[in-house]
Amino acid sequence: MGESRILGLYNEQLRYNAQALGFKRVVKLNKNITREILNY
Incomplete structure (x- = not known):
C-alpha cells in the first residue's frame, strides 16, 4: 500500500x-x- 501511495504522489508531482x-x-x-x- 505504501508503495502505490508514493507512486501516486510521484505521478502528481510529474503532472504538476x-x-x-x-x-x-x-x-x-x-x-x-x-x-x-x-x-x-
Missing part, C-alpha cells in the same frame, strides 16, 4: 511539473509576442 513547465513556456511565448508587437 509538466503543468508548470507548460505555463512557463506559454508565459515566455507571450513575452516574446508582446516584445515583437512593441518593437513593431
